[in-house]
Amino acid sequence: MAGQKRLKNAKVLVVGAGGLGSPALLYLAAAGVGTLGIVEFDEVDSSNLQRQIIHGQSDVGRPKAESARDSIKETNPYVEVRLHQTRLDSSNVLDIFRDYDLILDGTDNFATRYLVNDAAVLLGKPYVWGSIFRFEGQASVFWEDAPNGQGLNYRDLYPEPPPPGMVPSCAEGGVLGVLCASIGSIMVNEAIKLITGIGEPLLGRLMVYDALEMSYRTVRIRKDPSTPKITELIDYDAFCGVVSDEAQDAAAGNTITALELKEMMDAGKDFALIDVREQNEYDIVSIPGAVLIPKDRILSGEALAEIPQDKPVVLHCKSGVRSAEALAVLHQAGFKDAVHVGGGVLAWIKQVDPSQPVY
Numbered sequence: 001m002a003g004q005k006r007l008k009n010a011k012v013l014v015v016g017a018g019g020l021g022s023p024a025l026l027y028l029a030a031a032g033v034g035t036l037g038i039v040e041f042d043e044v045d046s047s048n049l050q051r052q053i054i055h056g057q058s059d060v061g062r063p064k065a066e067s068a069r070d071s072i073k074e075t076n077p078y079v080e081v082r083l084h085q086t087r088l089d090s091s092n093v094l095d096i097f098r099d100y101d102l103i104l105d106g107t108d109n110f111a112t113r114y115l116v117n118d119a120a121v122l123l124g125k126p127y128v129w130g131s132i133f134r135f136e137g138q139a140s141v142f143w144e145d146a147p148n149g150q151g152l153n154y155r156d157l158y159p160e161p162p163p164p165g166m167v168p169s170c171a172e173g174g175v176l177g178v179l180c181a182s183i184g185s186i187m188v189n190e191a192i193k194l195i196t197g198i199g200e201p202l203l204g205r206l207m208v209y210d211a212l213e214m215s216y217r218t219v220r221i222r223k224d225p226s227t228p229k230i231t232e233l234i235d236y237d238a239f240c241g242v243v244s245d246e247a248q249d250a251a252a253g254n255t256i257t258a259l260e261l262k263e264m265m266d267a268g269k270d271f272a273l274i275d276v277r278e279q280n281e282y283d284i285v286s287i288p289g290a291v292l293i294p295k296d297r298i299l300s301g302e303a304l305a306e307i308p309q310d311k312p313v314v315l316h317c318k319s320g321v322r323s324a325e326a327l328a329v330l331h332q333a334g335f336k337d338a339v340h341v342g343g344g345v346l347a348w349i350k351q352v353d354p355s356q357p358v359y
Helices: 001-011 021-030 064-075 093-097 110-125 179-198 238-239 243-251 258-266 277-285 296-299 321-332 342-350
Strands: 011-015 034-038 082-085 102-105 127-133 136-142 205-210 214-220 273-275 313-316 337-339
Touching: 001 179, 011 021, 021 034, 021 064, 021 102, 021 179, 034 064, 034 102, 064 082, 102 110, 102 179, 110 127, 110 238, 127 179, 136 179, 179 205, 243 321, 258 313, 258 342, 296 321, 313 321, 313 342, 321 337, 337 342
Parallel strands: 011 034, 011 102, 034 082, 102 127, 273 313, 313 337
Antiparallel strands: 127 136, 136 205, 205 214
């Protein structure tokens, strides 16, 4: 009874109503958490439904926050649901976090993860973190002000973000839908332990789950004395670098539109069109005549010999980020006239061939 009262009085904020946020919100509601906040600015897309189980077909096109609220109310009508339908950034994160006891971070990009961490540190809030990719997931608890000297934060585990373009998103690399439920339920389990004071939370431990081997293992995390003390919020997009400086320089003056690509095709120009996405993306939709050479093979130099040197080279990816990174490598390798398609295959679908599927 005491634990259930603590859950009833708890105010929990879930950042993201996507793959991890969906099961987390439903199980938090079912557990009897009294107040649930949802930070989400996106809309439901049909491609979300294989993993974001809080939404349904009838919700496609609706704001995710509102769809999630309605599903929560179906599960537990006594939950107070607060919607924060905005993009989380340095200007609003402290005001949003301040009224909650616990944060659950279900975001899918490094800039927001560091933002959530730093805001939680500045406010002294504990937060549960989870991450998924393909068939693997991770989870942990971070709380800088934890008692008994156990305090640590996300930067003790990952002091710096990976290089721009190095880690594919779920859309690029794919994710096993049920993996979201596995990691999301672990996150809720940790939240319940923190709220009710039972068990041993994952504070100071990183839980790693491999769905293919069906194995769980934990890695000890210790406070890194060299981690700089967090005293203020920063520009997280700049810190994580959406694209590298080299990619920005390469794309400047070497970017064509999807319509310009179509004009080149219609004019019968002889050029090499290279798709730098992953095989699974290529299987969904491709631009006619494009040859698949994944970005990683270009960045490693492995595929440079496969790229023709006697004709112009045009690169494209899904949105233009990965092709810009590959373009920088090609320029350094001597392909000075190489260009890439701004907006990638998404721009091609929107401007040239709307009949193609969007993912």
